[in-house]
Amino acid sequence: MIEEDFRLPSELSLGSADIRILIDDETNSGTLPRKPASEYEAFDKLKRSVEECPNDLKRWDKVFVALDDKFEQLYDPDQSTKPENGSDIDSKFKEYVRVIYQDLLNRFPYLSEYWKKYLILEYKLNGIQSSIDVLEDSVRQFPHSIDLWSDYLSALISQYELIEDTSKREEQIKFIKGQFGLCLDKNGLHFNSDPLWDSYINFEKSLNENQESSKDILRIYLKLIRIPLYQYAQYFNSFVEINKSFEISEIIEGDDLSEYLQKFQKTSIDELSLIEKHQIIDDYSYAVFTKTQQAVNDKWTFESSLTIQGFNILDLDSTEQETEKWNSYLNYEINNLKKLESSKEKEKQFQFDIIIELFERSLIPNCLFNKSWLKYLAFISIFQEESDSKYARIKGIYDRAVSKFIPLNETYFRFTCVDFLMKYDKFEIANEYLFDLIKLYLGQTNNKMYHQREYLLSVRELLKLWSNYVPSSVIISTLDDIITSYFDEVDRYKSKTNEETSKYEFKPAYVSTLENLLNDQSICIIISEYLEYLKLYPDSSNPTKIREFFNKYFQVNAVAKSTFFWKFFVEYEGMIQHNMTNLKRIISFMKSYSSLPKSVVDALLDLNYEIISANYAQTLKESNGFPEESIISYNCDISNSVVMNKSAGERIIHNNHFIHSDIETRLSRGRQQTPSDTKESLLRLARKQADSPGLFRDFTPEITNKIEDKWIPLNTSEIETPPLPTFKNVEKAASSFTHPK
Template sequence: MSSSSQLVFRSDIESSPPAEVSGGPGLPSEFGRIGELTIEARKDPNDIRKWESLFNELERVHAEQSATVAKKSTMELLNQLTIKGYDALLSRFPNLSEYWKKWSIFEYKLRGNKSSIEILETAVEKVPYSIELWQDYLNALVLTYEKNDDEQKRFIRYRYEKALRLNGYNFNSHPLWDRILEFENSIEEASEVSLKLYLKLVRYPLYEYARYYKQFTNIYKKFKIKDLIPEKDLNHYVSQYNQKSYETLSIIEKSQIIDDYFQKIHNNTQQEVSSKWQFESTLTFHEFSLTYMGEINAAVDNWVNYLNYEIKAFDFSSKDGYEHVVSLFERALIPNCLDGKIWLKYVAFLNKIKLAEAEKFGLIKEVYNRSINNFVPLTENDLRSFYVKFLLKSDKVEVANEYLFDLIKLFSGTKNTKVYLKSQYIVSIRDLLNIWSKALDQSEYFNTLEKLVNNYFTEQESKSRKVHNESTDVYIPLKKGRIDKVYLNTLPNLLNDDSIPVVSVLYLQELLKRKNFLGIRRFFNKHHTEEVYKSSISFWKFYVEFEGFINFNITNLNAVMKHVKTETQLPKNAVDALIDIHYDIVNANLVDLYDTHDTSLLIQKDLETSDSPVQNSSLHTRLANNNYIIREVEEGKGSRGKNSASTSNREDLILKSFKSQNGHPGIIIEARPEITNRIMNPGNWISLVKPDVPPFPVFKNVEKANMPVNYPTI
């Protein structure tokens, strides 16, 4: 990974770890299945059941070894495997607060308070918006606090100030506030520090708002009025009492002012709580859990409705208070961290806030990096595409270019993932080439596309091409007007049968911009039978529109459509869509075409788009030409023997196959009832003028009509 992009992809698709990390085959027999379960969990890190099985086995072996007073070296190895297990799981899913707590307890038993606190400190850095983890962390700090230790007191205050800055506005943050107030009251009751906390607390719409207001009313009259009420508001009250200064107010007047001022604040807080409660009451999951992921996904709309309400109520003309909406987003992302839509909604909100460009860029980039690197699965590509657009909008062309190269390598099935993610790979190729189209001189861009396409087919002709070659390279920044050789040398090795049609269509579009119609048709004549284009919708759509809309060459259009309908491997809905385009062109120009071109499509369109392979002749021709069973028969691999299926009887074979699978696609039925003396057969015609009565039908295979279907076993 290049240093400038600073991205480390953490994925749900990872290679298995080395033996010494995973608890490999060299473990002592008394370790049970720890090694095996560790490898299984690392191979499928999204399966929480495998992780639970691993930690259950670790606990069992720990208990056994502790009871038998195991060797020191044995316990050290067991402890090391346990720590590595926690580290691996929480690196993949940092929001699993339950396992952070378990790890801290394990460290406490193993090494004591200091080590346990270090784990909790790491936890709140990784999951800074978890009330539960902050509460445990602050509890641990307070329990180790020695009274009158000023340095330790300052450290605890420094930590809880961060906790409140991030989570103080959380509707359910009362456990955090209680722990902090308890700590401050243990030092000094009704101190100035406590007062500052309460002055914030009574303004926050929290679940326990009424309790905190009552606590505040018990102490606020112990303080001077100037310490309670801001000068601007206090001057307003002074003028109402016809006084020149708050110092001339009587004790009763001061008491009335304080009561009135904070009662208004309380009333306003109460209204906010009431408005939020309609949403807060619907939130059933506040913590991340793989066990209940289905229920969490089902309840995500409740979070979205809440976020929409807060965003609508926010005043975008001022940035004041945006942290409160950010806090709600961060709360929502704890249980829903794998949902790319919430992350994109978060980015959209940050984009609308009035902030300095540099500050806004930093906030949004941090959100993108967190979501892409730690949470959103690789199978969700929308977020990554939006990140590329964000980088381009921010004039970070070089970073976007390098980032996409990293994505292409990741998705293309290299040793980093060992899994080929086709859709994500193709989107990344397309995004990369779109960047090049904007960053390069147009002639250089055109030449690059041409070289990529020519190089691909030249390699195919000369040798057997390896689809997923790896390339070792050092990135050189993209520069206006050219592409460094490193990129040009790397990209051809990352192209495959799925991506070359994308490059080809972009190349054809460039030819079209140059009005090089001859070049477009030469390309078609040379390459239209290539296997790589048989399943490319964009390739055939380009040529249908080129011949139909741009050139209005009906002869060529008919030829293209004939090939589409009989030789390609396009999905039927794609073929039907192209037939619709063909039909519209012919129908709109019927007068001009009637005498010179075949217009039978106007009559046969319903047949051409029929789902029945019997009625739709082009459909069963297309299926026959691309059916693997028939290919095996032709190549001598089927049961009929070599060369038993010629081109002329392919369609008969495919229709017979459909017939044998009637009602059970993919399930072969050996026989079905058939009439042996059909009256419509040649030579058996029935005269309508003679009184002869046709014979009753005679059936074969009747006994097999009701036999159960033999489904294949898995």
């Protein structure tokens, strides 16, 4: 069966609002004239080119360049309306900009430079608040970007400084602190996250008049001196400057403090002198610093080798070569976690969080490679303890990878999600997940492309899920109803009786949903599953059901193209039932009525030859001593000649062929035709056109004054020059084809 992708027509959802053209009085009022509707045709053409190849950033750039050029024509930097409140450019252009940028960034959220271009243009078009909204959306979709978080938090702080109302300032402080919490939760362990920590410290200092006594700042530094960051020494020096201003119990807690008291032979903090307290703080701080310094030095070996840390779709080959460096880095950190097996839970959790942060960093340049995601999932599965949060974390990773990043042709990764869901007994969610995949590949979502291979694999994966977790009797009944409904349009909701029960509820909605997602290719997968179940399921009536199925559907167009269908029945009758009479009939029908490629037909004829040869005694008995015809005609049946291989000609031009009606019409003009007349006429036409594959004609150009039958004498040096050739049917042969409807 030949697989061929086709593209469904795309839709442009930019609205159809009319563009008003300003009259002279409005033009003279100081504003630019409105852009006429025809000027958007160029943008529409560029956007359609992007929809044809949405992964081509060069095409996207052409759209953005056109938008920037048009913006420069429309934007007046000296306009009376201030940028804080937005520009006076027409709303359709603003909507166009928003749709273009969001289409790209929803598809590739890790393109930080395009987020920045978008927010700058949004600021010029709609003011500061709209640009902040863009930044908020950017960190929501790309939460592991240091640059975007820095810009977003800086914008929030700048807006906060302009607020005069006390209650609103307090409310904004809480909001900004919450955003800092989200930011550092995602990026606080990033080796190069010092811009975020600096911004956080400066913001906290601005809120505290007595900076040295601020416990909030102390808590920040107590975290920082333990994190292996590029600027670790700077934070340690800042911590040393303020740590003497706090009580020793605020710096050292738990077992660490008890160990120091024992060293100084004290039972409580109150017994320590000021000098002893400072000695303990210095010793403790230096021990932490030494440990952090060693971690930074070890990490620097890997950090310094990373040349690609951002997302770059234009050079995926270089990025893939860089993947091995990330894997080595991750393996190093994972080995560090293994070494902490007998350590405190707090230390293991800290190292676990460092690895999670590193995985998220590695996925930025490698987000299109499923191996990186699979490594991430394997780490979570092995090293995180079973809990609801573990399921939620893995499910979130799958959702991100499947919906945003993994290319559509990567079906293996998507199907591993089904195994994960069933590990947690999520049968209903697994069904819905596979239905969504089938719709995606069928072109029923925003992706309007039909992906044939992936679609058929998804249907097969759904049937695999059902066969693993639903009783066989239910599967047989369900598949029978689906096939009958597809071809005969019977009542698909008829009640079921005497069915086995299973651990999972098999809802009727599953069947109706699948029926609406089938085509002539996927129904063959349903048929193959159904026939395999009938063959394996122990029921004495199944052989009868199988043969009745063949008799009912072997001439249906969808089934005529199914390799599995014909192979199944050749093997079933010849190798399981050993019914040579039925096998002979199946081979005869296959040669005449199937729409299989010749290579497949030849392979099945080879199989039939082997079966007949292995059961020749039984074949002679069933045919009353006459040799089996298929053995005698074997060489002709596999011949590539239309003249010798009559069955091939019949199969090519059987009753479904488009020229059949034309032949019948011609024959009916003279006399009453018979089916044999029609077949013979078609075969003669096929032989006549054997050297010219394609659409058939009932005439071919011919030379009328051939010289091949004239002798040329060899005993004379004077040879008569033959006349130029003349032809017939040349004009007809050059006429246009009449294509079938």
